[in-house]
Amino acid sequence: MTGRLQLGPFGGGVTARREGAIIRPMPKRIRTRARTSSRSKPRKAKPALTARSADPRLLYEAAVQCPEAEIAFVNGWFRKVRQRPARRVREDFCASAKVACEFVRSHRDNTAVGLDLDAPILAWAKEHSVDALPEAARSRVTLLRRNVASPGKGADKGFDAVLAFNFSYWVFKTRATLLAYFKTVRASLAKDGIFFLDIYGGYESFTAQEERRRCKGFTYVWDQVSYDPISAAYLCRIHFEFRDGTKIRNAFEYDWRLWTIPEVRELLAEAGFKESVVHWEGDTAKGEGNGIFRPSTKGEDCASFIAYITAHK
Numbered sequence: 001m002t003g004r005l006q007l008g009p010f011g012g013g014v015t016a017r018r019e020g021a022i023i024r025p026m027p028k029r030i031r032t033r034a035r036t037s038s039r040s041k042p043r044k045a046k047p048a049l050t051a052r053s054a055d056p057r058l059l060y061e062a063a064v065q066c067p068e069a070e071i072a073f074v075n076g077w078f079r080k081v082r083q084r085p086a087r088r089v090r091e092d093f094c095a096s097a098k099v100a101c102e103f104v105r106s107h108r109d110n111t112a113v114g115l116d117l118d119a120p121i122l123a124w125a126k127e128h129s130v131d132a133l134p135e136a137a138r139s140r141v142t143l144l145r146r147n148v149a150s151p152g153k154g155a156d157k158g159f160d161a162v163l164a165f166n167f168s169y170w171v172f173k174t175r176a177t178l179l180a181y182f183k184t185v186r187a188s189l190a191k192d193g194i195f196f197l198d199i200y201g202g203y204e205s206f207t208a209q210e211e212r213r214r215c216k217g218f219t220y221v222w223d224q225v226s227y228d229p230i231s232a233a234y235l236c237r238i239h240f241e242f243r244d245g246t247k248i249r250n251a252f253e254y255d256w257r258l259w260t261i262p263e264v265r266e267l268l269a270e271a272g273f274k275e276s277v278v279h280w281e282g283d284t285a286k287g288e289g290n291g292i293f294r295p296s297t298k299g300e301d302c303a304s305f306i307a308y309i310t311a312h313k
Contacts, residue, residue: 093168
């Protein structure tokens with residue numbers, strides 16, 4: 001799969017099965033024509049986005065996130081493997097908590113806990129994500145300012161699934177710290193729980209480069225600033241550019257280690273997980289990712305890829 005990366009963590013579909021694959025739905029654009037009459041007033045055009053007026057968190061969500069797809073994957077794989085639905089999840093490094101909220105939205109019996117250390121972003125998540133849920137669903141989401149390495153009471157056991165998406169676990173830069181986190185996750189899971197992670201790579205991931213992608217009203221810029229092959233230290237940033245020429249530079253910055261799939265799987269096994277599965281994305285006719293993730297034992301030597309890893313307790 002040689003599709004271009006659409007990255008950067010701040011990340012109602014339908015999950016289908018096809019020969020063991022989980023189909024991750026892609027965002028749908030639905031075009032509707034507004035009804036007008038002689039008495040109706042024309043809609044006012046929204047003001048153009050600028051660096052001064054735009055909220056970087058909303059730009060990030062528009063450019064990168066698709067919580068419906070993430071939860072469709074989680075629900076689909078959990079049910080396939082465990083023959084029952086997941087009902088309680090924890091979203092680690094939750095930031096805006098969009099994924100936790102989407103899980104709660106997907107079924108009236110679902111509950112979610114979101115963990116993050118950043119108090120301002122948790123306040124933002126409460127206002128923009130939790131409060132956007134139907135009133136009856138809001139109480140089923142709990143946001144906690146906690147360290148994922150030591151989640152504490154109310155967040156440390158009995159979860160059907162723990163989610164670590166948008167590569168945020170790369171903040172752990174040594175084997176010892178990542179192993180300790182994986183052991184904490186395993187202890188937090190129910191006896192048949194599953195740990196869900198995503199990962200990206202490919203030979204372009206080791207190269208300092210910028211990628212621009214046009215979105216509605218702005219341009220999203222993924223900036224791989226530097227990579228150190230000795231330590232695997234990896235610095236990435238997100239910038240936004242606008243039609244009026246203004247820019248938001250360094251809207252988000254990520255100081256990571258670039259982990260590989262074999263390293264992550266070896267640490268998951270060392271942490272005590274019975275097995276881990278790599279879900280590799282298929283291709284379109286143009287060689288781009290098609291959103292269909294199949295359990296795979298061999299990948300493709302491509303410029304870039306995004307994959308899922310599931311670890312079964």
